[in-house]
Amino acid sequence: MKHLLAVDDLGSDGVTELMTLTDRFVEVGERSIPKVPALRGRTVATVFFESSTRTRLSFEAAAKRLSADTMSFSAAGSSLSKGESVRDTVETLGAMGVDLMVVRHGSAGVPWQVAQWVDASVVNGGDGWHEHPTQGLLDAYTLLQARFERAGDHPSLAGERIGLVGDIKHSRVARSDVAAFTALGAEVTLVAPPTLLPPSTTAWPVEVAHDLDEVLPKLDVVALLRIQQERMREALLPSMREYTLRYGLTAERLRRLDEHVIVMHPGPVNRGVELDAEVMDHPGTVITRQVTNGVAVRMAVLFLLLGSGITDA
Amino acid sequence: MPDVLVIRGGEVVDPNGRHRADVVVEGDTVVAVGPAEPPAGARVLDAGGCIVSPGLVDLHAHLRQPGREEAETVESGSRGAALGGFTAVCAMPNTTPAIDSASVVRDVIELGRTALCEVRPAGAITMDRAGDRLAPMAEMAALGVTWFTDDGDGVQDNGLMRRALEYARPLGVTLAQHCEDAALAGGGAMHEGEWSARLGLSGQPREAEEVMVMRDLALCRMVGGRVHFQHLSTAGSVELVRRARAEGLPVSCEVTAHHLTLTDATCAGYDPVFKVNPPLRTDDDVAAVRCGLADGTIDAIATDHAPHAPESKELPFDEAPPGMLGLETALAVLLTELDLPIERLLEAMSWRPARLGGFDRHGGAVEPGAPANLCVIDPAATWVVDGAAMASRSRNTPYQGRRLTGRVRHTVFEGEPVVVDAEACR
Numbered sequence: 001m002k003h004l005l006a007v008d009d010l011g012s013d014g015v016t017e018l019m020t021l022t023d024r025f026v027e028v029g030e031r032s033i034p035k036v037p038a039l040r041g042r043t044v045a046t047v048f049f050e051s052s053t054r055t056r057l058s059f060e061a062a063a064k065r066l067s068a069d070t071m072s073f074s075a076a077g078s079s080l081s082k083g084e085s086v087r088d089t090v091e092t093l094g095a096m097g098v099d100l101m102v103v104r105h106g107s108a109g110v111p112w113q114v115a116q117w118v119d120a121s122v123v124n125g126g127d128g129w130h131e132h133p134t135q136g137l138l139d140a141y142t143l144l145q146a147r148f149e150r151a152g153d154h155p156s157l158a159g160e161r162i163g164l165v166g167d168i169k170h171s172r173v174a175r176s177d178v179a180a181f182t183a184l185g186a187e188v189t190l191v192a193p194p195t196l197l198p199p200s201t202t203a204w205p206v207e208v209a210h211d212l213d214e215v216l217p218k219l220d221v222v223a224l225l226r227i228q229q230e231r232m233r234e235a236l237l238p239s240m241r242e243y244t245l246r247y248g249l250t251a252e253r254l255r256r257l258d259e260h261v262i263v264m265h266p267g268p269v270n271r272g273v274e275l276d277a278e279v280m281d282h283p284g285t286v287i288t289r290q291v292t293n294g295v296a297v298r299m300a301v302l303f304l305l306l307g308s309g310i311t312d313a
Numbered sequence: 314m315p316d317v318l319v320i321r322g323g324e325v326v327d328p329n330g331r332h333r334a335d336v337v338v339e340g341d342t343v344v345a346v347g348p349a350e351p352p353a354g355a356r357v358l359d360a361g362g363c364i365v366s367p368g369l370v371d372l373h374a375h376l377r378q379p380g381r382e383e384a385e386t387v388e389s390g391s392r393g394a395a396l397g398g399f400t401a402v403c404a405m406p407n408t409t410p411a412i413d414s415a416s417v418v419r420d421v422i423e424l425g426r427t428a429l430c431e432v433r434p435a436g437a438i439t440m441d442r443a444g445d446r447l448a449p450m451a452e453m454a455a456l457g458v459t460w461f462t463d464d465g466d467g468v469q470d471n472g473l474m475r476r477a478l479e480y481a482r483p484l485g486v487t488l489a490q491h492c493e494d495a496a497l498a499g500g501g502a503m504h505e506g507e508w509s510a511r512l513g514l515s516g517q518p519r520e521a522e523e524v525m526v527m528r529d530l531a532l533c534r535m536v537g538g539r540v541h542f543q544h545l546s547t548a549g550s551v552e553l554v555r556r557a558r559a560e561g562l563p564v565s566c567e568v569t570a571h572h573l574t575l576t577d578a579t580c581a582g583y584d585p586v587f588k589v590n591p592p593l594r595t596d597d598d599v600a601a602v603r604c605g606l607a608d609g610t611i612d613a614i615a616t617d618h619a620p621h622a623p624e625s626k627e628l629p630f631d632e633a634p635p636g637m638l639g640l641e642t643a644l645a646v647l648l649t650e651l652d653l654p655i656e657r658l659l660e661a662m663s664w665r666p667a668r669l670g671g672f673d674r675h676g677g678a679v680e681p682g683a684p685a686n687l688c689v690i691d692p693a694a695t696w697v698v699d700g701a702a703m704a705s706r707s708r709n710t711p712y713q714g715r716r717l718t719g720r721v722r723h724t725v726f727e728g729e730p731v732v733v734d735a736e737a738c739r
Binding site: 085086087105106107108109110112113127128129130131172175198199200201202203204 | 505506507509510511512513514515516518582583584624627628629630631632
């Protein structure tokens with residue numbers, strides 16, 4: 001396997017294998033010196049045409065813990081503002097001898113294009129509304145971990161009822177979450193107003209609902225998505241207030257949840273919109289843990305693509 | 314004595330039927346059709362195993378000149394047209410500046426004088442195609458413009474479209490509409506449906522096209538005037554036109570070769586070469602436009618030839634400009650992919666569009682006295698599409714690498730063999 005552009009690239013066995021591999025890197029992260037020499041001499045570049053803090057830092061931390069050298073490109077202040085194309089930019093980086101590029105772009109599909117232009121491996125760091133595969137994988141890993149702690153189970157999400165709540169249509173996290181969760185056997189329900197759902201979900205292995213209060217009692221996991229201001233301008237929502245009223249995990253809704261129900265959010269959180277501050281104190285909330293696991297999952301992905309010993313199927 | 318040209322050994326297919334015949338051309342005129350012994354000194358073009366047809370007529374091509382000469386020029390576009398069997402093309406007015414005045418019309422006509430086919434500019438309906446004020450249609454019509462369109466955009470304002478139809482009616486010209494309701498289309502990068510949902514790309518629903526077809530039918534019913542629908546792409550649009558036809562409204566329509574042969578699934582690799590407006594639709598829509606073509610609801614096949622320089626087709630999918638090449642491949646793709654009698658195919662690519670667009674020197678019967686605008690098609694020739702080898706200045710063909718069966722062997726434009734043995738002569 002050369003690139004990770006979408007969760008489905010891994011196949012369902014591949015997702016399980018990556019989860020197992022992640023266990024090893026979680027263990028590395030717990031050491032007093034959390035670093036291994038696996039990718040010494042390799043160069044990983046984060047190539048971000050769209051601003052991001054946490055994803056970039058997480059990939060850089062992962063690369064460094066594997067002893068890879070890192071380079072960083074961001075669109076702000078770069079030659080892109082002078083009109084250099086994506087192709088010229090990535091070919092220039094490729095010419096510097098990069099082994100792997102983590103590509104983020106505001107337009108869907110750019111990592112596919114980049115993979116055709118450069119010799120390096122490409123990891124999709126988020127493309128438009130399309131996919132953010134490492135987020136999907138780290139979300140899945142976080143759920144597996146929580147389930148293991150609760151039940152000591154085999155690494156699977158079989159029977160787990162997950163509600164994905166919010167702006168599904170414009171969410172790359174949602175697409176990757178659906179792929180990763182269902183690959184591990186979970187049952188996913190998308191919960192959103194029709195304006196924030198994709199135009200067609202017939203090909204998706206999911207249920208669809210519009211009323212959070214009706215779905216909430218049936219869920220084992222509430223996965224919240226970020227909502228953006230521009231959805232109001234596009235007349236997809238009347239107001240943030242109305243969104244919170246219908247789809248926010250408010251303190252009142254939280255009181256109706258069993259304490260074992262897991263609550264997740266990919267961040268950054270709009271407090272008071274997608275969730276109330278009280279959610280942070282809920283025993284099942286794993287938002288911080290998602291961040292921690294993010295580094296381990298990304299180590300596993302980098303190792304899978306660049307490390308020795310694992311070849312194409 | 315004028316040059317004599319003999320197209321020998323082919324089968325003539327024209328509006329009157331099909332029959333074996335040699336075609337003798339003197340100067341720019343067909344002088345004899347039937348068994349002929351070539352006179353001494355005559356040039357002979359071999360048409361053995363071939364169809365000899367009136368030249369093809371494209372009601373819809375973007376030749377990009379003036380303004381985007383890096384993508385195409387009238388000359389390079391006309392060379393591609395000739396290679397594809399076309400002897401006449403209607404050049405769309407979304408140039409820079411737009412063809413919205415007599416002076417730009419004259420410029421394009423002038424550029425066309427040395428072209429390898431007849432190039433007739435279409436005029437814009439509104440100034441700068443901005444949809445605010447009417448362009449001087451009468452003045453452009455006086456220069457020979459028969460076709461008016463804001464192609465690239467539909468005329469959004471209902472009131473303005475009504476006025477345009479009223480104003481155009483006595484001029485005897487046709488208003489050709491790019492049917493796309495801008496608000497409903499929402500700038501979508503592809504067809505809205507399963508694929509757009511999966512790929513995370515913004516989509517345009519079919520209804521963005523269909524509501525404008527409905528509106529123009531209503532306006533046509535209200536004020537009259539000739540309306541032509543460009544590049545229809547949905548099952549619903551075809552059905553609307555079918556009913557309007559039955560009602561007797563003076564409307565016509567075209568479909569492109571790509572909407573007859575490609576679907577939105579081609580966008581799965583995010584290659585902007587497959588981005589086009591209207592977007593590639595689903596299998597059901599492809600079946601419906603094929604059906605509309607077979608039953609005669611669809612008058613014409615157009616190319617919507619839309620060259621874009623390579624760098625612009627390397628932009629991210631949602632930022633790349635829409636459009637694909639068509640002139641050099643349209644006939645061959647349809648010969649390969651459609652199960653349609655060749656008479657019906659040629660009717661839709663030659664005589665019917667010629668009549669609709671008022672191309673009097675094209676698409677008529679191949680008979681003595683007719684203008685010598687002809688194409689010779691070898692239905693058995695196979696070839697592989699290669700954008701880099703095309704006459705176009707651009708390479709954005711969606712059929713790259715496709716093996717096709719059927720090819721234009723020769724094209725004769727006003728008596729001049731401009732394409733011989735699938736090579737352009739100049």
